[in-house]
Amino acid sequence: MLEGQLSTITPGTPKNELDTPAFLVDTDIMEANIEKMAVYFRDKPAGLRPHMKHHKCPTIARKQIAAGAVGVCCQKLGEAEAMADGGVKDILITYEVLGRAKIQRLVALAQRTNLLVTVDDAGNAGDLSEAAVTAGTTLGILVDVNCGQNRCGVDPGEPAVGLARVVSRSPNLELRGICGYEGHLQAVADREDKTLRARQAMEQVVSTAEAIRREGISCDIVSSGGTGTYNITGDYPGITEVQAGSYVLMDAAYRRVMDDFQVAGTILTTVVSRAATDRAVLDCGMKGISTDQWPPEIVGMPGVQVRSVSDEHLSVNLTDSDSQQLRPGDKVELVSGHNDTTVHLHSHLFALRGGLLEEVWEVEGRGRIR
Numbered sequence: 216m217l218e219g220q221l222s223t224i225t226p227g228t229p230k231n232e233l234d235t236p237a238f239l240v241d242t243d244i245m246e247a248n249i250e251k252m253a254v255y256f257r258d259k260p261a262g263l264r265p266h267m268k269h270h271k272c273p274t275i276a277r278k279q280i281a282a283g284a285v286g287v288c289c290q291k292l293g294e295a296e297a298m299a300d301g302g303v304k305d306i307l308i309t310y311e312v313l314g315r316a317k318i319q320r321l322v323a324l325a326q327r328t329n330l331l332v333t334v335d336d337a338g339n340a341g342d343l344s345e346a347a348v349t350a351g352t353t354l355g356i357l358v359d360v361n362c363g364q365n366r367c368g369v370d371p372g373e374p375a376v377g378l379a380r381v382v383s384r385s386p387n388l389e390l391r392g393i394c395g396y397e398g399h400l401q402a403v404a405d406r407e408d409k410t411l412r413a414r415q416a417m418e419q420v421v422s423t424a425e426a427i428r429r430e431g432i433s434c435d436i437v438s439s440g441g442t443g444t445y446n447i448t449g450d451y452p453g454i455t456e457v458q459a460g461s462y463v464l465m466d467a468a469y470r471r472v473m474d475d476f477q478v479a480g481t482i483l484t485t486v487v488s489r490a491a492t493d494r495a496v497l498d499c500g501m502k503g504i505s506t507d508q509w510p511p512e513i514v515g516m517p518g519v520q521v522r523s524v525s526d527e528h529l530s531v532n533l534t535d536s537d538s539q540q541l542r543p544g545d546k547v548e549l550v551s552g553h554n555d556t557t558v559h560l561h562s563h564l565f566a567l568r569g570g571l572l573e574e575v576w577e578v579e580g581r582g583r584i585r
């Protein structure tokens with residue numbers, strides 16, 4: 216039963232009758248994206264473990280798992296708890312978990328899911344070990360390796376091997392492998408350049424896994440890759456899992472550099488003002504669509520161009536006679552520059568098929584940043 220603002224919405228409602236701003240999912244396109252990625256990995260040694268930071272929605276996660284994904288990745292512990300509550304059993308948290316309160320939640324989550332978490336610090340490994348011993352559980356650990364993004368992660372080679380040694384000797388921690396995300400390469404437009412650099416990064420990750428194994432420490436999982444590198448990293452010998460996320464809904468930033476997947480997630484808005492001949496204002500500002508990577512793009516109206524985005528207003532220039540036909544109350548559809556940060560702003564996704572509302576999905580992982 217949908218409550219409040221959603222109670223009047225019924226399946227079969229035409230897209231343009233939905234209240235706005237609304238995050239729309241074209242279910243046919245989304246399912247085609249999920250299937251295309253699943254087919255790519257079906258005959259590969261590597262598996263697909265899609266990242267939930269993109270859509271944060273257990274309903275979509277279950278579709279990805281049904282299509283063959285080996286589990287999911289989450290960025291935040293809260294996101295992982297939301298996935299577990301939504302029935303997802305196999306979760307890798309690609310983020311360091313620190314502090315007593317979170318570590319207690321982490322060991323509790325490990326008691327109800329197959330959980331893996333990344334570590335890049337020996338002190339943190341010690342804290343996780345102590346909490347796991349107290350709780351009488353075991354935590355699966357991946358050593359986080361920096362393969363060029365310069366975010367989290369110890370350096371490849373001896374620093375990572377040394378941390379693997381510490382983890383493997385820590386009570387109630389089980390070293391399951393390593394994780395090295397080449398995030399700095401996802402948006403590289405030139406395919407040859409991206410391939411070369413991604414392969415160099417993967418060489419560092421895979422050779423680190425081999426060095427860990429030479430110490431007699433098992434290192435089964437070697438996890439990496441995103442949407443921009445899925446068919447480079449996913450094909451690299453020794454990589455066992457790929458963490459692609461954005462391929463499901465896509466966004467304008469990714470579409471600039473690749474066309475393997477189509478945009479399935481858009482924002483429906485309403486024209487709320489036409490006070491000037493060459494300007495319109497849409498009812499979706501930064502609280503409904505993110506602008507961190509790339510400005511929003513307008514669907515199917517080349518004469519409408521983004522002028523400015525404020526909290527709750529998106530002001531557009533109307534540069535031709537077609538676009539100047541827009542009237543207050545008309546609907547305009549946008550593609551977000553970055554859907555990871557846009558979905559996060561929405562409590563529900565409106566799933567359409569053939570332009571009609573089919574279902575409303577809750578974004579249970581939204582706001583779960585702790």
Ligand SMILES: Cc1ncc(COP(=O)(O)O)c(C=O)c1O
Binds near residue numbers: 268288442459461
């Ligand atoms: C650690 C990690 N893995 C995987 C991904 C997914 O990448 P993409 O959204 O490019 O598919 C991200 C995205 O930022 C990430 O931070």
